Amino acid sequence: MSAAAESAIPASPAPGPRPIPAVVPKGAAGLSLTERVAGQEQLLPAPLLGLLVTLHRAIEPERRALLAARRERQAFYDAGGLPDFRDDTRAIREGDWKVAPIPQALQDRRVEITGPVDPKMVINALNSGAHCYMADFEDSTAPTWRNLLAGQGALAGAVEGSLAFEAGNGKQYRLRPYEERAVLIVRPRGWHLDEKHVRVDGEPIAGGLFDMAVFAYHNARTLMANDRGPYFYLPKLQSMEEAALWETALSHVEAFLGLPHGQMKATVLVETLPAVFEMDEILHALRDRIVGLNCGRWDYIFSYLKTFRAHADKVLPERGQVTMTQPFLKAYSELLIRTCHRRGAHAMGGMAAQIPNASDPVANEQALARVRADKLREVTAGHDGTWVAHPALIPVAREMFDAHMPTPNQHHVLREDVQVSRDDLIRPCEGTITREGFENNVEVCVRYLAAWLDGNGCVPIHGMMEDAATAEIARAQLWQWLHHSDPRGRHADGSPVHLADGTVVDFALFERTLAALPGRLGDTAGLPGGNRIAEATALLDELTRACQLVEFLTLPAYARLD
Incomplete structure (x- = not known):
């Protein structure tokens, strides 16, 4: 084993491949770890590894089938086909049903902050004054083995209340009292991503299963005792069947940990074009635990591009011009609001990715003005909350939502005026490059x-x-x-x-x-x-x-x- 592999978890890995022998943990027959760092035995004890084995075997065949279905669907689009609402699920869309009641801790989510899972970020986000913090193992975290384990360790320390961090300049970071912290929501990786460092029966486990199960194993009982979850954001779903597979996985972990069914709550990011045509169906598949849908705007734009990669008539202008005021994105967000509120679920807005610039007052005010306009659009449309990527944007977002949303959420805003067709959702916008x-x-x-x-x-x-x-x-x-x-x-x-x-x-x-x-x-x-x-x-x-x-x-x- 190399010296780099023996270093402590927070250390940065050296680039390039390193030959590391597989480690087969006791009590988890069929599982091997292809890397080792100091401290991982505490984060990955034998009972947890046993859970990963049973979870993989229960989920992997269907995950592979659903990924194959994605490829078939994309081949249909590449051949000129277009996404549309499903005929076989019309009864779900037209039925009169609601999702399960939303926990008190998630009733008001007007401002959420998102970011990676390194200890400093975890402390700053929980202390930020946002209502919720989405700890991101997916888009914001490069999944090195050290990053993943350090992130899990940081979240476990945060839930326990012991997490602290000292920067290189000696500055100390400590958590605020429990009641002053943001509500923690964890985003595991999507179904398409493997975790190559953990193999069961010779196959890599799904990255999202690893992220979810490790977090739940260490933190579920403490969070449940404090009426704080566990709560998850589920990314990049394309169909109700993919949502149903998450239901199976979450139920499996609940049973293993002895939690009540539905204890682990979920919010689904609608960030793929196929998913916008199955929002009712996704809510229905997770109806015992889902609390809302989120407009994952950036991934949604990417999904539009990817879905129509072979369609010459769907070329979009440069990304700075593809804003949420463009008709196809406005239709997407307003249909999400109508769908969620009809079912008693939150309709969360998208992320403001701007970063304040204290050194340039003019540029800074321009950035803040764009954030204000975006959050004003969201709250007046009927969204129940929004995302920011930087703590300095929290007051700006809260100002807009406090001024226009005096209640914890806007489920009463039914948006029955919204009538969205298939063509409204796929029509490209005009612009330049x-x-x-x-x-x-x-x-x-x-x-x-x-x-x-x-x-x-x-x-x-x-x-x-x-x-x-x-x-x-x-x-x-x-x-x-x-x-x-x-x-x-x-x-x-x-x-x-x-x-x-x-x-x-x-x-x-x-x-x-x-x-x-x-x-x-x-x-x-x-x-x-x-x-x-x-x-x-x-x-x-x-x-x-x-x-x-x-x-x-x-x-x-x-x-x-x-």
């Missing part, structure tokens, strides 16, 4: 990939907090623009994609932009992942030139992690 927009997409992709490969899943770039979801938009747009300028796939009218100044978007432009990037970045020594810029550039080049849009950038990048 500026040269700066094209170059910014390239820069964001390279810088985010470099940071992610270096173990950092959340990166501030040009006043925005970039995570996997926002970077995916930039990456998918580059592929879409370039491949629909290719003679094999142009605009519906036969014209190539071009910049606002008339320049054709082709691979020559892409190559020039990549070549100019080092000059644009300057000294990369101080950038997150600055030592992996060249590797990230090569990976972006490979992904962009691929004949087919790769499903998620984190899939090929994961093979290079650790």
Whole structure:
């Protein structure tokens, strides 16, 4: 075993592969761990490993079948098919039913903050004054083995109340009293992501199952005793069947831990285009435990791009112009509100990814003005709460919701005026691609990939907090623009994609932009992942030139992690 593998959990991993022998824990026949770090025996005791074995065997066959169904669905779209509401579930959509009652701790969720699970972030988020903190093992966390275990340890310490952190400058971070902390909600990884460090019967376990089960094992009883959950955010679902599989997994863990059925509550992020056509069905599949749906706007835009990757008539403008006021996104958010409130569930708004800029008052006020307008739109439309990515935005978001939502939520706002058709949800928006927009997409992709490969899943770039979801938009747009300028796939009218100044978007432009990037970045020594810029550039080049849009950038990048 290498010296790096023997280091303490919080240490940063050295890049590159390391040959580490598999470790077979006692009492968990069939399970092997492909990496070891100091302290993991306390986080992964034998009974928990036994739970992971039974959970994997109960869930994995159906997970594989559902991932195959995703591929079949995408092939249908690639052949020209369009998503639509299901005929076989009409009775669910038209039926008169409600979800289970919402716990008191989740009645008021007007401002939620999200971020990764490192100890400093966990303390700051719980102390931030937000109503809820979504601890993110998915889009904001690069899933190195150390990151995952350090995150689980930090959350267990937070639930226990013992978590503390000392920065390199000696600054101390401590949790506020229990009643002053945000309500903790954990986001495990999506069904598409494996956890390569844990194998059962020779297969990697689903990353989301690992995240959920480890957190529940250590914290469920304490949280239940304090009327605080456990609570989860479930990401990137595409169908009611995928929601039903989460129901099976959560019920399995509840039974193992001796919890009442439905004790573990869930909020589902509607962040894929197929899912918007099955919102009633997803609520119904999880009706004993679901408390709401969330407009995962950034992933939703990415999903739109990915779903219509072969459709020349669905090319979108640069991402800065694809805002929630665009008709297809407005239809999505308002249909979500109507659907949730009809069923007695929360309709959560999306994330403001802006970062305040104290050094530039003009830019700072412009950013805050955009946040105010966004949160005003959400609360007046009927949303029950919203997300921010930075603590300084919490007062801005709360100001808007306090002014327009005097009640804990807005379930009484039924939005029966909302009438949304299939075509409303898939009609693309108009706009342009500026040269700066094209170059910014390239820069964001390279810088985010470099940071992610270096173990950092959340990166501030040009006043925005970039995570996997926002970077995916930039990456998918580059592929879409370039491949629909290719003679094999142009605009519906036969014209190539071009910049606002008339320049054709082709691979020559892409190559020039990549070549100019080092000059644009300057000294990369101080950038997150600055030592992996060249590797990230090569990976972006490979992904962009691929004949087919790769499903998620984190899939090929994961093979290079650790």
